[in-house]
Amino acid sequence: WDANIINRVDVDIPLSANNATQVCHAVSWVNHFYIHNDNTGPYQTFPERKEAGANYFLEDVALAIPLLPGDVYVSGEEADTTSRELLGKILQLFEAMGSQVNLNDFLNQVVIRTYLIDKHKFREWARNSGMTKELKEYYRIKSLPRRVWITEISLFLNYGEADIGKAQRIGEILVDPTGDPNDGPFLSIHLNMTPFSVDDFMGRGILVDRDPNTGDIEFRGLVVGRAVWPHDKTFC
Numbered sequence: 625w626d627a628n629i630i631n632r633v634d635v636d637i638p639l640s641a642n643n644a645t646q647v648c649h650a651v652s653w654v655n656h657f658y659i660h661n662d663n664t665g666p667y668q669t670f671p672e673r674k675e676a677g678a679n680y681f682l683e684d685v686a687l688a689i690p691l692l693p694g695d696v697y698v699s700g701e702e703a704d705t706t707s708r709e710l711l712g713k714i715l716q717l718f719e720a721m722g723s724q725v726n727l728n729d730f731l732n733q734v735v736i737r738t739y740l741i742d743k744h745k746f747r748e749w750a751r752n753s754g755m756t757k758e759l760k761e762y763y764r765i766k767s768l769p770r771r772v773w774i775t776e777i778s779l780f781l782n783y784g785e786a787d788i789g790k791a792q793r794i795g796e797i798l799v800d801p802t803g804d805p806n807d808g809p810f811l812s813i814h815l816n817m818t819p820f821s822v823d824d825f826m827g828r829g830i831l832v833d834r835d836p837n838t839g840d841i842e843f844r845g846l847v848v849g850r851a852v853w854p855h856d857k858t859f860c
Contacts, residue, residue, distance in 0.1 A: 626655050627784035635704075637731055638712045645728055647708070650737035650776075653784060657682070695802055696740065696771060702805040704738040707775035707797040710810055711736075714832065725817065734794070735783045738775045740801065743768045753793075756846075759814065759831070767836055768811060773799040779819060794819060795829075800836060810834055816846075 634646035657670040664679055672682045692699070698706075715727045750763040777795040778786070785791065795815035803809025813832040829846040 625653055625787045627653070627787075629653060629784070630655050635708060635736070637708050637715075639716055639727065644712075645731055647711075647731045648735045648780060650735055650778075650783070650786075652735075653786070692740075693771065695769075698773060698799065698801045698803060698805045698809070700738060700740065700773070703740075703773035703799045703801070704736075704775065706799050706805060706808050706810065707736070707738060707773075709808065710797055710813060711775075711777070714813055714815065714830065718830075733780050735778050735780050736775055737778070738773060740771055741774055742771055746772060746774065746798075755816070758846075762812075762831065762833075766812065766833075768798070769800055769802050769836075771801055772811065773801050775799070777815065792819070809836075811836060 629652045632652045633649045635649045636644045637647050638644045659668050659670045659680065660666040661668055661680070668680070669678050670680055670682060671678050674681050674683070690699075715725075715730065718725055719727060746768070747763060750760055753760070775797040776793055777797070779792040779794060782790045782792060794817075795813070797813050798811040800809040800811050810832075811834055813830070816829040818829065831844045831846055833842045833844075834840070
């Protein structure tokens with residue numbers, strides 16, 4: 625982890641069939657992989673291309689075997705792509721409903737990161753987070769598989785200090801790792817829009833809940849501590 629970006633990595637956020645914009649990915653703050661090797665010792669840099677002082681290079685790799693738990697059928701790349709597609713859809717919905725948030729301005733100010741986490745660890749994080757009591761209770765009782773793919777959405781500001789707890793997380797997208805990636809198997813989407821001074825009829829943010837058994841989707845606008853005008857929306 626490096627607090628200063630050397631090579632920024634942006635990924636696409638589809639906004640329509642022929643239109644996409646980009647958002648910064650957290651991998652921008654990681655300049656190398658590190659490897660443990662029997663011959664050379666632990667914590668050796670594993671740069672992308674040949675450079676002085678390194679014995680192994682990513683460009684020389686012929687084969688890699690990524691290992692996932694047996695009950696995870698959605699890969700990290702698929703989960704990341706699904707989350708980016710969902711983020712694009714929810715932002716389009718914001719725009720269609722009259723939100724004052726400019727989509728490109730919003731995406732220029734955030735960073736995304738996707739990872740796999742055990743359900744109980746995610747619930748523990750939610751319980752100890754600074755989110756509202758309503759959201760803590762929602763995640764406490766939300767039906768979740770044993771593991772979930774999480775795509776964090778954080779503010780770009782201070783994200784370089786994420787390793788010392790300075791990152792400001794404003795939302796997350798939960799994807800079911802046991803689902804069919806072609807179906808976009810999300811479980812919930814939460815965005816806190818308070819940092820963007822959103823004070824129109826959208827309230828202060830949104831929560832989109834998907835029932836993993838029936839596929840029913842509920843969309844709620846959020847204000848501090850409570851939900852307003854909850855109703856069903858056609859989302860996907």
